[in-house]
Amino acid sequence: MKLAIDGGTPVRSAPWPSWPPPLSPAQRELVGEVLESGNWGATQGSRCAELAAAFAARSAVSYGTAVGNATLGLFAALRGLGVGPGDEVIVPAYTFVASATSVLLTGATPVIVDVDPVDLHLSVPAVEAAITPRTAAIMPVHLAGSPADMDGLTASAVRHGLAVVEDSAQAHGAAYRGRPVGGLGDAGVFSFQSSKAMTAGEGGMIVCRDEDVHSRIWSVCNLGRRIGGQWYGHPEVGWNLRLTEIQAALLLPWLDRLEEEIARRNAFCVAVERELARLPVLPAAGSGDGGPPVTVVPQPPGTTLDSRHLLMLRVNAPVDREFLLAAMAAEGVPLEGGYPPLGTMAALTDAGARVEPCPSAEAASRTVVWLRQSMLMDDPAGASDVAEALARVLARRG
Numbered sequence: 025m026k027l028a029i030d031g032g033t034p035v036r037s038a039p040w041p042s043w044p045p046p047l048s049p050a051q052r053e054l055v056g057e058v059l060e061s062g063n064w065g066a067t068q069g070s071r072c073a074e075l076a077a078a079f080a081a082r083s084a085v086s087y088g089t090a091v092g093n094a095t096l097g098l099f100a101a102l103r104g105l106g107v108g109p110g111d112e113v114i115v116p117a118y119t120f121v122a123s124a125t126s127v128l129l130t131g132a133t134p135v136i137v138d139v140d141p142v143d144l145h146l147s148v149p150a151v152e153a154a155i156t157p158r159t160a161a162i163m164p165v166h167l168a169g170s171p172a173d174m175d176g177l178t179a180s181a182v183r184h185g186l187a188v189v190e191d192s193a194q195a196h197g198a199a200y201r202g203r204p205v206g207g208l209g210d211a212g213v214f215s216f217q218s219s220k221a222m223t224a225g226e227g228g229m230i231v232c233r234d235e236d237v238h239s240r241i242w243s244v245c246n247l248g249r250r251i252g253g254q255w256y257g258h259p260e261v262g263w264n265l266r267l268t269e270i271q272a273a274l275l276l277p278w279l280d281r282l283e284e285e286i287a288r289r290n291a292f293c294v295a296v297e298r299e300l301a302r303l304p305v306l307p308a309a310g311s312g313d314g315g316p317p318v319t320v321v322p323q324p325p326g327t328t329l330d331s332r333h334l335l336m337l338r339v340n341a342p343v344d345r346e347f348l349l350a351a352m353a354a355e356g357v358p359l360e361g362g363y364p365p366l367g368t369m370a371a372l373t374d375a376g377a378r379v380e381p382c383p384s385a386e387a388a389s390r391t392v393v394w395l396r397q398s399m400l401m402d403d404p405a406g407a408s409d410v411a412e413a414l415a416r417v418l419a420r421r422g
């Protein structure tokens with residue numbers, strides 16, 4: 025059969041769901057209310073505070089601080105926990121660049137460490153091998169919506185006296201061993217950027233359990249003021265990192281439908297896994313070993329709720345990657361190529377990042393592709409388009 029890239033008929037011509045979904049009546053009403061009130065800033069209205077309280081409660085902790093984005097949220101959390109120049113912070117090699125650049129903002133050194141070869145989350149043995157007397161914190165990333173190995177990482181942190189800042193940017197609503205992510209470490213940070221499960225275009229949320237830590241993080245985000253202190257009193261150095269009331273009004277009603285949307289994405293992911301299992305196995309010779317040509321990257325042990333931000337697929341069949349991405353896009357099933365390993369980014373190493381050996385992240389950058397969140401909102405019947413397009417494209421392989 026002729027591939028779409030060669031002029032054939034694409035497997036899929038129907039559009040995938042768009043993201044964000046259309047405004048809900050509740051969002052229209054709340055945003056309208058905020059706009060009419062004229063209280064657009066967090067220091068004037070109460071919606072940012074309401075969102076922070078709701079997020080903290082959902083994370084099973086007491087405190088939340090709404091911020092302009094998660095990059096700055098991670099910075100504020102680290103700084104609030106006392107991380108600064110001379111310190112090292114361990115980050116996974118397979119993540120978004122902001123996990124590392126937030127560390128650079130504090131003046132500390134990101135230490136880029138390998139991920140687990142199977143689930144692609146921060147590897148506990150690799151973390152242990154990278155700890156030095158300068159290590160101040162570990163930043164687990166709940167990649168693609170599934171939680172990192174928090175038991176293993178927390179045990180390392182406790183053993184070495186390190187802070188844990190959970191990069192939960194992709195994991196709204198996810199749970200680890202029955203407990204919500206974000207509230208498992210010393211602080212957790214969520215993103216509301218356009219591609220995320222809850223979005224206001226931009227935005228972020230920091231949650232934490234300890235009152236002193238919260239006060240320090242709040243101060244970093246509020247120009248060094250104290251909670252309840254004077255407007256022109258700045259006992260600390262801080263910045264204005266606040267979210268707006270308009271953004272909070274977009275986000276608050278989302279909390280009522282987050283679970284339903286996660287369940288919808290989950291149904292699609294389960295259907296993709298089922299469809300992929302039906303693809304003809306690879307020939308036993310050569311680089312293929314007789315296994316399935318494409319598999320879903322498994323969730324780490326301990327995942328009780330994967331919020332399904334992305335679906336990561338490992339392509340076991342030998343195929344030219346550029347051809348795969350171009351041919352799948354032509355078939356109407358666009359795939360994301362995913363992250364380059366952070367350690368290969370000259371901007372980070374030029375800025376002083378330390379890079380540990382990262383063979384698993386390097387392998388992932390060659391073999392793993394993603395289905396993005398908006399596609400996961402499709403009817404589960406659409407999963408057969410994913411498998412059919414992969415079968416067609418891999419039959420030719422480029």
Ligand SMILES: Cc1ncc(COP(=O)(O)O)c(C=O)c1O
Nearest residue numbers: 093094095120122123193215217
């Ligand atoms: C893992 C991870 N960390 C941090 C960020 C940064 O979030 P933001 O875009 O809100 O600054 C993102 C979002 O893109 C992310 O995916």
